[in-house]
Amino acid sequence: MKIFLDSANLESIKTYNDMGILDGVTTNPSLLSKEKGDPRKVMNEIVRIVKGPVNLEVIGTDYEVMIEEAHRLKKYGENVVVKIPMIPAGLRAVKRLAQEGISTNVTLIFSSNQAILAAKSGASYVSPFIGRLDDNGQDGMSIVREITQIFANYKFETEILVASIRHPIHVIEAGKCGADIVTLPPEILQKMFTHPLTDKGLNGFLSDWNKVKDLNPDLLF
Numbered sequence: 001m002k003i004f005l006d007s008a009n010l011e012s013i014k015t016y017n018d019m020g021i022l023d024g025v026t027t028n029p030s031l032l033s034k035e036k037g038d039p040r041k042v043m044n045e046i047v048r049i050v051k052g053p054v055n056l057e058v059i060g061t062d063y064e065v066m067i068e069e070a071h072r073l074k075k076y077g078e079n080v081v082v083k084i085p086m087i088p089a090g091l092r093a094v095k096r097l098a099q100e101g102i103s104t105n106v107t108l109i110f111s112s113n114q115a116i117l118a119a120k121s122g123a124s125y126v127s128p129f130i131g132r133l134d135d136n137g138q139d140g141m142s143i144v145r146e147i148t149q150i151f152a153n154y155k156f157e158t159e160i161l162v163a164s165i166r167h168p169i170h171v172i173e174a175g176k177c178g179a180d181i182v183t184l185p186p187e188i189l190q191k192m193f194t195h196p197l198t199d200k201g202l203n204g205f206l207s208d209w210n211k212v213k214d215l216n217p218d219l220l221f
Contacts, residue, residue, distance in 0.1 A: 001175045004053070004183035006163065008032045008042055012186040013049055024052035026127075026163065026183040028083065028107070029059060047077035055105050055125075057083035058093075066093040074102055081124060083107045086114050091121040098122030105161060112146040119151065119158040125181070130174075131164035140164070141173045148178045168192050 002023035005016055008031040016022050025046055032039040047054050056076065058069040066089065070082040081103040084090040094104045098121070105125040106118035110133060115126045128147060130140025147160055159180040165171060168191050174182050184192075213219055 002181040006183040026055040119156040127163040129164035131166040
């Protein structure tokens, strides 16, 4: 499973990228609006830092506007994936961009039907928003299971990028479903590191070693 960071925060991106655990980044207008400075400079820096796919989203909802914005976003780097909303004009734009060799991610997917249409239009990725479905009383992970099965049945090359993840259990469930990618906000990714038994074990090791050092002050290790 590939892990993307769902953030436009440069400090977080650098931190996790330096650990070698990031395969890519997803951004959107809302995430960019939370960061200080010129969003164009922020996007340019993200593309410089991250060698994997960097998802940058169009703002327009008209076909011609989305195509124009996609071409501008692609200039930030070869690893840019253009995020397109799941609307009819968006799928038309996806088809055009696919013909031009530009990778796309169809975002705001809330049903398997939408995922099928996005894949058939030539999307490189589809992003089911499972947390928002959960928030509205639906089982968000169920559509990931459905999409995974459908794509396997028909050998769609489109990758499933699970978004709107609310907690680490979503990551485990997505992996069990066979999703290709999860994209996580920094606070959720951080939770994947922690376990009380890890903390307890480490504290025990350090406490025991300090006892040894007390008896052997000149000990180097």
